[in-house]
Amino acid sequence: MAFLARMRQSFGSTFSFFTDSWTELKKVKWPSRKEMTTYTLVVIGTVAFVAIYFFVLDLGISELLRLVFK
Structure with a gap:
């Protein structure tokens, strides 16, 4: 169970990273x-x-x- 919790946390932080990156890219003046x-x-x-x-x-x-x- 601990392994599944760590995997879920890992994928959650990865998803959070891409979400935050996309938000920052929207702020860029191209x-x-x-x-x-x-x-x-x-x-x-x-x-x-x-x-x-x-x-x-x-x-x-x-x-x-x-x-x-x-």
Whole structure:
């Protein structure tokens, strides 16, 4: 009987968790399509900039090492 009581309590707390999560999600202010497009472009631009930066840095270090070990 104790096992069944623990199972019932466990599933009850799980159900309570999902209910509370759904309630909190209803309070969220979701971004508009325009805001989401802007955020996405900023992220893509930042990732591209960082990728190019590290690519150039890697090329420079590789060339420097090639000259040192030649």
